[in-house]
Amino acid sequence: MEHLELGWMLLYLITMAASTPFIDAKCNCVTDYWDSLSCVLNITGTRDSSPYTLIFSGNCSEKKSEFTCELVQTHGEYRCARKIPRDCMFIETLLTIDLQHNLSKFPVQPKFEPAQCIQTRAPYAPVVTQTANLWNITWTTNYEGHMYLKDYLDFELLLQGKLLSSRRTPYLCVEKTKLQSSSLLCARVRSKPSPEDYGWVWSEWSNETCWKTDLNTGQNGSTLVIWKCLGALCALLLTILSISTLRYYMKTMKAQIPSPAPFFQTLFHQYDGHLKDWISAHRSFVLEDKLTTDIVIIEFISKKPEELQDFQSTSYPLDVVRNDSSYVGIADFESPALLTALCPNSSTSYTQFPAFLWGESRPVEADEALKPSL
Structure with missing residues (x-):
């Protein structure tokens, strides 16, 4: 009886040994060093379809951790992928990987360092x-x-x-x-x-x-550079030509504009720059066609008080020609609203008043209209 039990035990061990998978576990797992883990295993000698699971255990940031990753067979290989705690993504982290099949555990990688298996x-x-x-x-x-x-x-x-x-x-x-x-x-x-x-x-x-x-x-990259340089050179030549043409036309137009220098030449040669004398000498050509009538000039002479009293009591009518071009000249009297002229025969300035301002029947009295300011 004992021999029979021993035979059955030996048969069981042989059967288990025959069904034990052979695993190539040389760094089959890698991390992206973010938060993901992926593993690929080649398992041979299996005779059933029971699931395979990887078990990771160790210390992550000085804390004991354990998590699993279920393998899926694809194209003759077993693969798994999952998220893992970021605490395990340190250079000091050390994990152990075991393969679980049915109720058995098989060591796959006793020392797995995520920092040394990065993809x-x-x-x-x-x-x-x-x-x-x-x-x-x-x-x-x-x-x-x-x-x-x-x-x-x-x-x-x-x-x-x-x-x-x-x-x-x-x-x-x-x-x-x-x-x-x-x-x-x-x-x-x-x-x-x-x-x-x-x-x-x-x-x-x-x-x-x-x-x-x-x-x-x-092959023709340098040709493109040459064409660009030629284009820039042509643009520069066109700019220079445009500037030269513009200068030529400016000189031509300037030559056609009369210079005012001859008109003012006598101002400096004959009058030494005295504008008033120069204008007095050239006033005739300005007013020659306009001031053709006689001008009545009234000069005030200083008198004694008794003579001035007699003069003020007497009225002197003025015989003024009544037309648009007649003027009455009053010495040393200025009005900005009327035309101011220079008398060509005297150094005294006069203000000329058109005759139509006086009216037809109004006499001009010297003691009122022509009274000098004292």
Whole structure:
């Protein structure tokens, strides 16, 4: 009986050993160092469809943590992905990974450090602009707000079958002459952590960006620059020609405008700049056609008081010609509303009043209208 039980026990152990899966667990799990975890396992020797689950346990920020990730079989592999606490995304974090199948646990990775198994998120698709000689290619890293990696990522750009590297800068400038002539160019980019303190694998490639280009763009970039220089030179020549033409027409117009210098020449040569004397000498040509009638001049002579009393008691009518061009001159009397003229035969100024201002029958009395101011 004892031998029978021993045989059954041996058979059970052999059966369990035969059904034990063989797992390749060499860093099968990676994190994006944000808040995500993904694992890929190759499990062989299985004979049932029971679920497989990964169990993570350890300390995250000095707190004991444990979480699971259920594996799903796809294309002969088992995969799982899940969100994990951000407290576990530190360089000091150390976790243990076990595989659970039915009621059994199998060690997969006794020491899993998230900071040493980083696969960053793929960058966004590149954006391409151009100048005369360059292709400017930029992209967004997906880590702009990350506490540690926002400024510490390296990149590889795949352009026309060539790998171009960029250290910690999310852009590249590529000379057009270094690319083969093609009507279609395509580029994509991937990233990884830059510091040596981290362990990493390259991220997935970003989405591809393609753009059309002239077949001779790379070869004829210098030709475009030459044409631009020629255009600028032509514009400069046209400007100079326009300025010269404008100066020529200005000189021609200036030559046709008479100079006033001959008219004022006698003012300085004959009258030494005395404007009043010069105007008095040239007054005749201004009033020659207008002032053709006689002018009555009344001068006031200083007299003694007794003689002045007799003079004031006597009225002297003036015989004035009544027409529009007749004037009466009163010495040393100025009125801004009437025409002021200079007497050509005397150095005394007079104010001339048209005769029609006096009326036809009103006599002019010397003691009232022509009384000097004392």
